[in-house]
Amino acid sequence: MTNQQNVAVLDVKSRGLRSLLPPSSPLVAKSFSPTGLDVLLTKSFEVEKGGTKINACVDSMRSSSPTRIRSTYSTDDKSSSILHHPSALSMFDQIMAASIGKRIVMFLDYDGTLSPIVEDPDRAFMSGEVTIPVHKLPSSLLFTPTKFIVSNQMRTAVRDVARYFPTAIVTGRCRDKVYSFVKLSGLYYAGSHGMDIKGPSKSSKYKNGNRGVLFQPASEFLPMIDEVYKALVEKTKSIGGAKVENNKFCVSVHFRCVDEKSWAALAEQVRSVLNQYPMLKITQGRKVLEIRPTIEWDKGRALEFLLEALGYANSNDVLPIYIGDDRTDEDAFKVEEFLRRLVDWKKYSQGKAAP
Numbered sequence: 159m160t161n162q163q164n165v166a167v168l169d170v171k172s173r174g175l176r177s178l179l180p181p182s183s184p185l186v187a188k189s190f191s192p193t194g195l196d197v198l199l200t201k202s203f204e205v206e207k208g209g210t211k212i213n214a215c216v217d218s219m220r221s222s223s224p225t226r227i228r229s230t231y232s233t234d235d236k237s238s239s240i241l242h243h244p245s246a247l248s249m250f251d252q253i254m255a256a257s258i259g260k261r262i263v264m265f266l267d268y269d270g271t272l273s274p275i276v277e278d279p280d281r282a283f284m285s286g287e288v289t290i291p292v293h294k295l296p297s298s299l300l301f302t303p304t305k306f307i308v309s310n311q312m313r314t315a316v317r318d319v320a321r322y323f324p325t326a327i328v329t330g331r332c333r334d335k336v337y338s339f340v341k342l343s344g345l346y347y348a349g350s351h352g353m354d355i356k357g358p359s360k361s362s363k364y365k366n367g368n369r370g371v372l373f374q375p376a377s378e379f380l381p382m383i384d385e386v387y388k389a390l391v392e393k394t395k396s397i398g399g400a401k402v403e404n405n406k407f408c409v410s411v412h413f414r415c416v417d418e419k420s421w422a423a424l425a426e427q428v429r430s431v432l433n434q435y436p437m438l439k440i441t442q443g444r445k446v447l448e449i450r451p452t453i454e455w456d457k458g459r460a461l462e463f464l465l466e467a468l469g470y471a472n473s474n475d476v477l478p479i480y481i482g483d484d485r486t487d488e489d490a491f492k493v494e495e496f497l498r499r500l501v502d503w504k505k506y507s508q509g510k511a512a513p
């Protein structure tokens with residue numbers, strides 16, 4: 159696949175599930191570079207290393223960490239944004255019209271898209287998941303689960319979409335971790351910002367025996383990432399609220415619960431560790447510093463890889479749809495609604511049963 163591959167990019171957050179395609183442009187006629195997805199959607203804010211860059215780093219931590227985009231948008235900005243990036247739900251019919259004759263492939267971000275943004279990254283369960291804790295379960299149960307899921311709207315929507323369209327979860331998270339949240343087999347999972355790809359394809363040249371696709375372009379970084387993770391845990395332990403998360407091929411340093419007064423100290427500690435690792439870089443997400451290998455690989459490359467693995471390299475017969483978040487949290491139910499409409503469209507407009 160080339161960079162001219164067309165991708166419908168749906169930004170669920172800053173614009174509330176808005177298409178990043180301008181309304182006037184013929185849908186999908188405009189090219190998006192999948193390799194540019196990371197720049198578009200994962201808020202890659204390169205933090206420079208060395209010298210007196212900490213202030214710049216803290217400034218970027220501030221500017222990329224608004225709690226709500228609404229508080230930073232003027233009315234004019236907002237209406238202009240809505241004009242240029244119309245709701246993907248209201249453009250649903252046009253998106254579907256553009257998909258006629260093409261195979262839709264779904265790419266879904268996890269945090270902030272399938273799950274609400276929460277303070278504790280270990281508790282970012284899928285939207286709409288309602289559970290009963292173990293102590294409230296009836297004693298008559300024959301087995302004792304740790305919790306009992308009574309509702310999982312988003313999971314159901316993703317499961318249904320995956321029955322009709324090849325579907326991948328593309329996340330900065332460790333792949334195993336995101337799987338433990340999504341709990342759906344039959345999907346592709348691209349963890350660690352796309353550096354850890356696993357999926358069920360039967361026909362890919364990247365097949366891993368009978369276990370489907372497996373691709374890990376940064377595998378030689380594993381020992382280094384482990385080392386850096388431990389160093390960061392040690393260096394940041396005195397900073398209240400800081401949390402370091404090992405995402406296997408990258409590390410996240412969370413500052414959502416850190417007092418803003420300590421952000422400079424945190425950035426300084428992170429930089430002091432990273433100074434010893436020129437092969438790693440820092441990018442910035444939503445109240446998180448993400449440390450990752452400097453290799454030319456990101457979510458966009460993972461998307462290209464997966465399309466190729468599915469047999470759509472350089473193909474005009476495919477419409478990849480990427481739903482991701484930008485910088486603030488907003489309605490996950492819009493994602494769910496979009497997924498449901500997609501399934502209904504497939505079922506009823508085309509009258510086809512699930513493959």
Ligand SMILES: O=P(O)(O)OC[C@H]1O[C@H](O[C@H]2O[C@H](CO)[C@@H](O)[C@H](O)[C@H]2O)[C@H](O)[C@@H](O)[C@@H]1O
Pocket residue numbers: 200267268269270274275276277278279282328329330331403405410412414443444445446448
């Ligand atoms: O690519 P993504 O799936 O969007 O992953 C990016 C980061 O997501 C997670 O952090 C974010 O969500 C947390 C839970 O809601 C929140 O506490 C945190 O402030 C957000 O940045 C994940 O924990 C990180 O490792 C990912 O890098």
